[in-house]
Amino acid sequence: xxxxxTGEQIVDHADDLFYRQGFEATSFADIxxxxxxxxxxxxxxxxxxxxxxxxxxxxxxxxxxxxxxAWETETEDPEARIRCYIHILLDHQSDIMAxxxxxxxxxxxxxxxxHQAQGAANGLFTQLRDWLRLQFEALGSGVxxxxxxxxxxxxxxxxxxxxxxxxxxxxxxxxxxxxxAWLAACARDSRARSNRSxxxxxxx
Amino acid sequence: xxxxxTGEQIVDHADDLFYRQGFEATSFADIxxxxxxxxxxxxxxxxxxxxxxxxxxxxxxxxxxxxxxAWETETEDPEARIRCYIHILLDHQSDIMAxxxxxxxxxxxxxxxxHQAQGAANGLFTQLRDWLRLQFEALGSGVxxxxxxxxxxxxxxxxxxxxxxxxxxxxxxxxxxxxxAWLAACARDSRARSNRSxxxxxxx
DNA sequence: GTCTATACTCCGATAGAC
DNA sequence: GTCTATCGGAGTATAGAC
Numbered sequence: 001x002x003x004x005x006t007g008e009q010i011v012d013h014a015d016d017l018f019y020r021q022g023f024e025a026t027s028f029a030d031i032x033x034x035x036x037x038x039x040x041x042x043x044x045x046x047x048x049x050x051x052x053x054x055x056x057x058x059x060x061x062x063x064x065x066x067x068x069x070a071w072e073t074e075t076e077d078p079e080a081r082i083r084c085y086i087h088i089l090l091d092h093q094s095d096i097m098a099x100x101x102x103x104x105x106x107x108x109x110x111x112x113x114x115h116q117a118q119g120a121a122n123g124l125f126t127q128l129r130d131w132l133r134l135q136f137e138a139l140g141s142g143v144x145x146x147x148x149x150x151x152x153x154x155x156x157x158x159x160x161x162x163x164x165x166x167x168x169x170x171x172x173x174x175x176x177x178x179x180x181a182w183l184a185a186c187a188r189d190s191r192a193r194s195n196r197s198x199x200x201x202x203x204x
Numbered sequence: 205x206x207x208x209x210t211g212e213q214i215v216d217h218a219d220d221l222f223y224r225q226g227f228e229a230t231s232f233a234d235i236x237x238x239x240x241x242x243x244x245x246x247x248x249x250x251x252x253x254x255x256x257x258x259x260x261x262x263x264x265x266x267x268x269x270x271x272x273x274a275w276e277t278e279t280e281d282p283e284a285r286i287r288c289y290i291h292i293l294l295d296h297q298s299d300i301m302a303x304x305x306x307x308x309x310x311x312x313x314x315x316x317x318x319h320q321a322q323g324a325a326n327g328l329f330t331q332l333r334d335w336l337r338l339q340f341e342a343l344g345s346g347v348x349x350x351x352x353x354x355x356x357x358x359x360x361x362x363x364x365x366x367x368x369x370x371x372x373x374x375x376x377x378x379x380x381x382x383x384x385a386w387l388a389a390c391a392r393d394s395r396a397r398s399n400r401s402x403x404x405x406x407x408x
Numbered sequence: 409g410t411c412t413a414t415a416c417t418c419c420g421a422t423a424g425a426c
Numbered sequence: 427g428t429c430t431a432t433c434g435g436a437g438t439a440t441a442g443a444c
């Protein structure tokens with residue numbers, strides 16, 4: 001598996017290359033060249049290419065967890081937290097226009113390869129889905145919370161796909177505004193529903 | 205290039221395999237086995253793999269054109285026509301859950317491979333984008349027509365990506381209803397705008 | 409038009425010296 | 427822990443018989 005500096009460098013560069021070139025199109029030679037080691041040395045750290053993929057997915061899950069933790073530190077307002085997620089589209093705009101969403105393109109590729117790591121890669125979506133659902137619940141979306149979480153994921157995925165195809169920064173900017181507006185409307189509706197129900201369910 | 209029955213069969217099977225397995229993961233041996241010819245025979249019809257890809261994209265563009273023509277025959281109502289596009293998500297639901305959107309996954313893969321056929325593959329998006337824009341213009345979306353067309357493309361792409369990851373038919377069903385509802389609201393807004401402007405711009 | 413045979417390259421993976 | 431050397435297999439592509 002991993003051990004220390006070289007192992008971490010392999011995962012870091014593999015992560016980057018899998019994102020930019022795709023998993024299958026990236027060879028051991030590519031990664032070895034990027035890290036600056038020989039192909040033989042490689043197998044001291046990882047026995048198979050699939051093991052590297054597993055390590056990359058694990059690393060991405062840890063990175064995502066750290067990103068989520070940072071958002072939670074930044075604000076306690078669920079609407080603002082969801083906006084943090086949406087703003088990835090702007091923060092990583094040039095990468096997304098060049099290579100798409102790292103999660104969406106990986107899960108798509110693994111689905112076509114019918115790869116065993118599909119479940120692990122889907123975990124990256126589930127991680128975000130669960131966290132977004134919690135935020136929508138805090139926002140008062142109730143039973144719609146998971147559906148709203150999926151909506152945000154799907155919308156951002158769609159924007160990433162089209163941004164990748166057309167490399168259109170203005171389109172990304174506009175869609176981010178639209179998602180934010182939809183989110184604000186969601187929050188408004190939730191507040192309205194909660195105000196209507198209060199007289200019927202008096203607090204104890 | 206192509207010539208008659210065998211050539212067409214190669215394109216048909218390559219189209220199918222590129223969709224189900226991806227372009228790079230599909231070898232000549234795969235296509236030859238599917239068609240039932242030897243690998244050698246192959247090169248009589250196509251000189252390179254890229255030539256097959258070009259023929260596949262060309263065939264898909266023709267197929268899309270035929271699909272659009274069928275929608276136009278079906279109804280003259282722009283809202284109903286756009287709904288025809290949206291309903292691809294239901295008509296091809298099982299394929300999309302298994303392999304994603306044929307257009308989105310191809311353009312994503314070619315972007316990662318930095319393949320020369322990227323532009324041709326994007327033509328598949330542009331074909332739909334232009335037609336959707338025309339429908340939104342007929343619906344009265346005005347300067348928003350292209351943005352609405354992109355919205356529909358992005359939304360459906362996002363639904364396809366998430367449906368592929370989670371294989372969730374209920375999610376697809378629900379999102380199709382949501383897109384249809386948004387479309388109906390679009391049409392309503394356009395009519396309202398046009399009614400408001402009529403007193404100000406009397407017809408001659 | 410279709411076949412077999414084969415050249416050549418690259419890949420993932422292994423063995424073993426240092 | 428890192429290296430060189432190499433194996434076996436698959437890939438694209440070609441040559442030439444039928």
